[in-house]
Amino acid sequence: MTTDKKKTTLADYDLVLDNSPHVFEKWSSQWIMLQVIIAMLFPLAAGTYFFGFQTLYLTVLAVVTCVISEYLYEKIVRKRVTITDLSAVVTGMLVGLSMPNGVQWFSVVLVSLFAIIVVKMIPGGIGKNRFNPAVGGRVVYLMAPWIVNTFVQGEDLITTASHAEAITGATPWDLVSEATPLYYIASGAQEVPEGAQTLFNMFLGDQGAWGGSLGETSALALLVAMAFLIFRRIINPKQPALFIGTVAAIMLVYSGFDFEFMMYHLFSGALMLAATFMVTDYASGGLTPHGRTIFAIGAGILTAVFRIGWFAPEGVGISILIMNAIIPFVDKIAMPKIYGHKKRPKVHADYDLTEPLAKRDVLTES
Amino acid sequence: MRFKTVQKAVFPKHNKSRTHNKAIERVDAPSIMVYPMSMHLGAPAKPVVAVGDKVKVGTLIGEGQGFISAHILSSVSGEVVSIEERDVLSGVYTCVIVKNDGEYIEEPPFPEAGDNVAPDMVPELIKRAGITGMGGATFPTNVKMIPPKDKKIDTIILNGAECEPYSTSDLRTMIEYADEIIEGVRVIDEGFNVDKIYIGIEDNAKEAGEALKKAAEGYDKVEVKVLEAKYPQGSEKQLIENCTGRQVPSGGLPSDIGCIVSNVGTFQMIYRAVRLGKPMVERVTTISGTPIADPKNLLVRLGTPIDDLIDVCGGFQEVPRKVLHGGPMMGKTIKDGAIPISKGTTHITFMTAEEVDEEERIDCIRCSECLNVCPVSLQPILISNAYERGDIEKAEELGAMDCIECGNCSFICPSKIPLLDNIRKSKAAIKQNAKAV
Ligand code: SF4
Ligand code: SF4
Numbered sequence: 192m193t194t195d196k197k198k199t200t201l202a203d204y205d206l207v208l209d210n211s212p213h214v215f216e217k218w219s220s221q222w223i224m225l226q227v228i229i230a231m232l233f234p235l236a237a238g239t240y241f242f243g244f245q246t247l248y249l250t251v252l253a254v255v256t257c258v259i260s261e262y263l264y265e266k267i268v269r270k271r272v273t274i275t276d277l278s279a280v281v282t283g284m285l286v287g288l289s290m291p292n293g294v295q296w297f298s299v300v301l302v303s304l305f306a307i308i309v310v311k312m313i314p315g316g317i318g319k320n321r322f323n324p325a326v327g328g329r330v331v332y333l334m335a336p337w338i339v340n341t342f343v344q345g346e347d348l349i350t351t352a353s354h355a356e357a358i359t360g361a362t363p364w365d366l367v368s369e370a371t372p373l374y375y376i377a378s379g380a381q382e383v384p385e386g387a388q389t390l391f392n393m394f395l396g397d398q399g400a401w402g403g404s405l406g407e408t409s410a411l412a413l414l415v416a417m418a419f420l421i422f423r424r425i426i427n428p429k430q431p432a433l434f435i436g437t438v439a440a441i442m443l444v445y446s447g448f449d450f451e452f453m454m455y456h457l458f459s460g461a462l463m464l465a466a467t468f469m470v471t472d473y474a475s476g477g478l479t480p481h482g483r484t485i486f487a488i489g490a491g492i493l494t495a496v497f498r499i500g501w502f503a504p505e506g507v508g509i510s511i512l513i514m515n516a517i518i519p520f521v522d523k524i525a526m527p528k529i530y531g532h533k534k535r536p537k538v539h540a541d542y543d544l545t546e547p548l549a550k551r552d553v554l555t556e557s
Numbered sequence: 558m559r560f561k562t563v564q565k566a567v568f569p570k571h572n573k574s575r576t577h578n579k580a581i582e583r584v585d586a587p588s589i590m591v592y593p594m595s596m597h598l599g600a601p602a603k604p605v606v607a608v609g610d611k612v613k614v615g616t617l618i619g620e621g622q623g624f625i626s627a628h629i630l631s632s633v634s635g636e637v638v639s640i641e642e643r644d645v646l647s648g649v650y651t652c653v654i655v656k657n658d659g660e661y662i663e664e665p666p667f668p669e670a671g672d673n674v675a676p677d678m679v680p681e682l683i684k685r686a687g688i689t690g691m692g693g694a695t696f697p698t699n700v701k702m703i704p705p706k707d708k709k710i711d712t713i714i715l716n717g718a719e720c721e722p723y724s725t726s727d728l729r730t731m732i733e734y735a736d737e738i739i740e741g742v743r744v745i746d747e748g749f750n751v752d753k754i755y756i757g758i759e760d761n762a763k764e765a766g767e768a769l770k771k772a773a774e775g776y777d778k779v780e781v782k783v784l785e786a787k788y789p790q791g792s793e794k795q796l797i798e799n800c801t802g803r804q805v806p807s808g809g810l811p812s813d814i815g816c817i818v819s820n821v822g823t824f825q826m827i828y829r830a831v832r833l834g835k836p837m838v839e840r841v842t843t844i845s846g847t848p849i850a851d852p853k854n855l856l857v858r859l860g861t862p863i864d865d866l867i868d869v870c871g872g873f874q875e876v877p878r879k880v881l882h883g884g885p886m887m888g889k890t891i892k893d894g895a896i897p898i899s900k901g902t903t904h905i906t907f908m909t910a911e912e913v914d915e916e917e918r919i920d921c922i923r924c925s926e927c928l929n930v931c932p933v934s935l936q937p938i939l940i941s942n943a944y945e946r947g948d949i950e951k952a953e954e955l956g957a958m959d960c961i962e963c964g965n966c967s968f969i970c971p972s973k974i975p976l977l978d979n980i981r982k983s984k985a986a987i988k989q990n991a992k993a994v
Contacts (some may be wrong), residue, residue: 199867201894204877207913208892210978212964214569214722214885215914220922220971276919318921473923479936480928529956530794530933531807536955544939546921551947554982 224277226423227468230416231284234464237412238405242292246405249299250287256303257283264312278317282306285325285468288406289461289508291333302328319545322515323475326465330508394458406464413463420467430476430487431466437491438462445499456498461507465490469507475515478544481525482518490514519544565932566787567965569722569886571761575852576725576845581733583856584869586633590860592618592653593645596899597689598696599625604653610637615664615836618653621684627697627900628687631655632838632858634662645896646882646889655860666834674831676748686830687900688837692716692727692791692820693883695901698827701819702745705812710749713742714800714811714818717758717765718784718791721884724904726841729854730822731758731765735772741824742779744831745817754779755800756821759786788886789963793818795932807959842866842898846907850874857898863905864894878910886964916973927966927976933959937966941979949990952983960984 238246261279265272273279286303306328311320394410407413420426439453446452456462461469470476470487477483490510497506522544526535538544595601602619612618612631619629639654667685669678684699704710715738719727731738742754756773758766758781766781773779782800784790794805796818803814811818822840829835838859845852850871857866863880867873881888882896884906891905898905927937935956943951957980966976 198864199872200864201867201877201880201892202864206877206890206892207879208890210890210975210981211888211962212886212968212977213879213881213888213890213908213913214968215916215973216567216569216969216971218971219916219973220919220924223922223924223971273920276922278922316920318923473925478923478925478928478938480925483925526936526955527928527934529807529935529959530798531804531809531959532956536936538951538954542951544942545923546938546942547946550945552982553944553947553949553986556947 220278221276223425224281226420226425227281228277228284230419230425231281231288231406231468233412233416233419234288234406234409235284237409238288241408242405245292246287249290249294249296249405250284252296253287253290253299253303254280254283256300257286257307260304260307261312264308265316270316273317276317279307282311282324285406286328288464288468289325289329289404291404294405298332302332305331315545315548318474319548320474321519322512323469323472326469326475326508326511326515330505330512333505333508404461404464407461410458410463413467417463417467420471426467426471427483430471430483433484433487434466434470434491434494435462437488438495441492441495441499445495461505462494465494465507465511469511475511475518477518477522479522479525479527481527482522485521485525486514486518489517565930565934566789567930567968569788569968571786572722572845573725573728573761576723576843576854577728579725579729579852579854581729581841581854581856584861584866586657586858586861587865588657588659589638589862590631590633590635590655590657590858591643591645591862591895591897592629592631592655592860593643593650593897593899594619594629594652595645595647595650596629596695596859596901597627598694599623599627601650602626602629604640604651606637606640606653608637608640611635612637612655613662613664614838618655621687621697625697625700627689627695627699628685629653630687630836630838632860633657634660643895644893645899646891664836667830668834670831670834672832674744679744679748679827679831682830682834683827686826686836688823688826688830689900690820691822691826691840691900691903693721693887693901693903694793695899698819698823701812701817702748704749708812709815710812710817711752711815712801712817713745713749713751713754714796714816715742715754715756715821715824716791716793716796716818717756717762717769717821718796719762719903720759720786720788720791721886721888721903722788723845723884723906724843725845725854726843726903727821728762728765729843730825730841731762732768734825735765735768737825737828738821739769739772739776739779739824740832741826741828742773743776744827745824746778749817751778751817756781757784757790757796757800758782759784759790761786788965789932789961792932792961792963794961837900840898840900840902842902843904844870844907845904846877847909847912848873848875848877848907857902859899860897862895862897863891866898866905867894873907875909877907878913879908881906881908886968887962918974919972921970921972921974924971926969926971930965930969932963932965933961935960935966935980937976937980938974940983941974941976944979944983944986949983949986952980953987957983957987 257279258274262274306324310322310324310327314320421428442453442456477486493510494507523538528535600623602621605620606618613634616631618631621628635656635658638656643652680699680702688698689695717727717731760783770781797816826837842857843854853870880891882891940952940955940957960980964977
């Protein structure tokens with residue numbers, strides 16, 4: 192029998208009632224963004240080492256522009272301010288790292304504005320942007336001179352530019368072009384030309400006279416960043432592996448199994464930067480497991496095709512944007528099979544997969 | 558740091574160490590016992606006693622109604638003092654309140670019980686003993702043990718994968734009652750003559766595996782499967798797939814694919830009912846959590862109010878903020894200490910205010926984590942989005958009804974979106990719509 196003296200009862204305590212689960216993983220979206228920012232410090236450091244102080248200063252400028260423009264946009268359209276989720280910082284850093292050596296500061300500001308306002312905020316903000324903001328900004332920027340040259344001035348940039356200096360001279364903007372080193376091996380080349388940097392130097396980040404973007408110069412720094420993100424479980428190694436693997440396989444076959452040629456491709460241009468930070472982007476890289484696989488392989492195929500057959504700079508960025516555009520449809524036909532079901536669930540092609548801006552609660556509405 | 562070795566699961570902190578090595582301790586029943594007419598899944602039982610009636614241990618006080626239902630038996634001897642409606646966890650049900658006389662006079666054992674019980678008598682004895690699944694879902698066990706007409710049952714699976722944090726009741730039951738559990742398996746095996754018997758345990762319960770292996774020595778069909786400790790390893794469907802590679806069809810039962818699955822404790826109860834003729838009147842329950850001074854594994858008579866178990870476990874060393882019937886992944890919150898231990902009470906978890914962290918929801922970042930952890934391969938965020946758009950039909954097409962409510966999606970979401978809440982609401986709305994038609 193129990194005694195009556197001072198029995199402990201639940202009635203003496205202030206208890207909460209709610210629904211399961213009652214414990215949560217100790218992490219947050221903000222923490223995830225912070226890990227990506229930490230990872231970007233590696234290429235940022237490498238860029239600063241090879242290209243000097245401008246890398247740091249331009250990246251900071253891009254970050255500041257992105258954060259302020261997101262803040263102002265949200266204030267103006269009266270939305271909840273979301274800059275504390277750090278995603279604008281991530282976009283800003285990626286914009287900074289994507290800019291070519293010698294870029295003017297106002298170009299960085301314009302690209303940042305374009306990335307945040309046009310690509311990210313107008314479609315609805317974080318998680319609702321179909322395209323990767325930084326890639327969108329980068330592609331528009333790098334394509335602009337090419338478009339002007341090709342269609343406005345009526346002359347082809349690439350064919351007139353037989354060497355790096357010619358390209359620099361031919362562009363009305365401050366473009367040195369991330370694609371510079373690539374002109375030697377891309378655009379139809381089938382072997383590594385004379386005078387190229389050694390593979391080892393390319394790997395470390397010294398691209399010699401080949402230039403390159405501020406953050407993409409050192410494959411080593413990018414691989415360290417990638418390893419960090421994989422170790423932190425922020426990205427799934429499947430995506431960079433499939434992307435790089437696809438490009439490598441195609442290049443190997445195209446060059447008649449010239450291993451060196453393939454390695455030059457892997458270490459030059461935006462490939463490693465894209466593999467680490469662009470193909471793995473959450474919002475624009477597909478939702479379903481199959482979708483993400485297809486995204487990585489598709490971006491790899493397109494990148495290789497652009498490098499081999501098309502004379503535009505920025506094959507990687509365009510490839511990613513193309514995949515960004517089609518991946519929502521892929522996600523819809525590649526939905527995972529539910530346990531105990533024989534068929535995949537299906538939704539119409541025009542069904543919107545993103546989180547609704549105005550939320551309803553049907554059960555309590557009635 | 559979180560290591561995700563296999564997809565489709567999460568790794569909440571086990572928090573089992575405080576009770577892992579504590580032997581089961583029997584507690585005295587208090588003077589007032591509460592018997593809700595629904596301690597099981599299915600139709601509630603109907604009271605068959607009146608105020609003033611004398612009852613013994615094992616006296617039928619609530620009769621199961623319909624096919625899926627279970628009897629409610631008294632677990633003490635004494636007198637019925639009241640029959641009233643009360644809000645107990647699963648809803649408002651009639652409760653029979655018995656004043657315990659402290660004598661524990663027992664009803665005689667079932668006369669048909671013994672070493673040679675005809676197989677078709679087994680479900681009947683299980684029914685009379687009021688046995689339900691003891692892992693939490695409380696499905697009436699006798700229903701599971703009636704052979705399906707057109708299906709051969711070839712596999713028995715014992716569920717000893719206790720994946721909810723804090724719970725060690727199955728672990729201790731397996732260690733201390735291994736022989737009775739294996740004997741219960743033999744009872745069922747005699748009826749079905751299955752090809753294979755699996756005992757699924759998690760790799761943090763190795764001692765239990767050893768004990769069961771020893772008890773099953775020479776019983777060649779039995780295989781102890783040591784599974785990775787992850788959540789929800791003990792979910793019926795996942796356990797079946799892990800042991801046999803088969804999937805239960807959507808809306809179907811394990812028997813559709815030739816399996817009988819039940820919690821380890823349930824087999825112990827089957828042994829007692831069929832061999833000894835004893836009803837299910839008690840169970841092992843873990844009382845644990847940071848606020849509890851001396852957490853324990855208790856052998857509790859069913860119907861014991863939770864309030865009567867706190868002091869047994871040393872009272873509170875910290876102020877509780879949340880009390881859970883079950884564990885933190887699937888448990889239901891309790892406010893009323895008069896709610897009793899029932900057939901499915903694996904454990905009661907107490908949490909402090911610091912452990913009850915409520916973080917602000919932000920927008921989905923589309924990290925896909927909720928897809929990666931859903932054991933039934935749903936796309937929780939899409940169902941949640943459909944619900945928040947008011948598109949109940951779409952929520953159903955995306956498989957809302959297949960959700961096992963394990964909580965993994967809400968657990969993992971870095972943006973703290975109440976995914977399971979929205980899926981539960983979708984289910985409720987789908988059911989409402991189905992009724993309206
Ligand atoms: S886990 Fe949360 S943030 Fe990630 S995709 Fe699912 S709902 Fe979105
Ligand atoms: S959708 Fe249901 S089954 Fe899937 S993780 Fe969420 S709660 Fe579990």
